[in-house]
Amino acid sequence: MEIGEVIRKYRKEKHLTQEEMANCLGVTVPAVSKWETGSSYPDIALLAPIARLLGISTDMLLSYKEDLTDKEINQLIETAILKVKSEGYDSGYAWAEKQMQEYPNCGKFIVMMAQTLDNYRYVVRVTNPEKYDGRIYDIYTRFLDSMDDAVAQTAAMSLFYFSMQRKNYDMAQK
Template identity: 45%
Template structure:
């Protein structure tokens, strides 16, 4: 944006005419008109007074503004979308390129504008779409230097998929380094590259590890969510989450034990004697299935250690002891619970 455009924009925002501005600065109205049309530039001595009058900094006046507001970015991105619907792609591209040159440090604008143009050129029948690679990819590369981790990840993701689309898996793999080792997206992308480069076993294993860890995260979230609902005395949702947890354990082939154990806390919270007694029986009867997931075909490429028999014996003993503690005192008088408690003693 030229100085003239900046002056015009902020003058109009202030609801000020060229004549009013000229009068306040001690210049003529034609002088202001020439500034705004880019015919002449204001005298250096007038820069600070002009900036103060317009309520902006001299950097903004001189177009050194590094950032656009989120609202301005969104408005411009909407304009790009509209322009792409009825204008020549190359002309829109040049317009965006000019805008990015005007705001070279506005990373949100650069990344999102690049994504829009990138997606559009792939969606339409553009005969020379590869000719735009260097510029669009350079915009992504610029965002890889961002201090904002989210922007870095999004730019790396865009570059990764761009080179996967080109079947350049070696280049695509280069961008995995921008994702932390703990980020599941990194493992998923590694699996994709492995599946395309002949490393099928590694790909299977990586996907299976994602499924397995995904299940663990799901169950932890369900458990925490259930605790929250119990704190708010929401019995309906607490029971629903028990059902969902059981279904998840079944779907992920984690074994009968994992399907039934989640409900015991809710049954005890509700002091439901019948349900508690049934769950205790189901849990004790299914202890041997706690490691059934190691036999599942879902995880056949993973190295999973079978559950030791001594561990199972110890677990069953610990469960029997815990079922007889004060937390289940409300079970007094229940025949099955009394038998269980006497077996421990």
């Protein structure tokens, strides 16, 4: 969720109007409105006061989460698949990349998304699937040494199949 959506959601939950929020923070009503619509962002010095006013942490305000739940992971992957099918692979891939950048330390999510992107290159018959090989390979190798054994094993298996598909048997054997 974008910061503007978070501000709007928690402002409404606190039953504050934009005017009341603006008065509490010493800003204008149009400033609050712009935050909520995403046309601008609050000054960094206002992040803590906004969070305190809304009764949330700055992490929540900034939508910062280290890990995702299995349900959240599945929802993001389903959305990526829908985007690939409806908007094309390049568009779905770009959207998925942005999501992976949002959660750079959530290995389970990133490896599962890479698997999805890897497989869907062939499901939807991308004309130049090898264009994406480097990034997908990098994701698999990045998580080979994950502290989470399940993530490391999934990355290893994915890298094995990735290598076999490209007839790179030496890499697959490693």
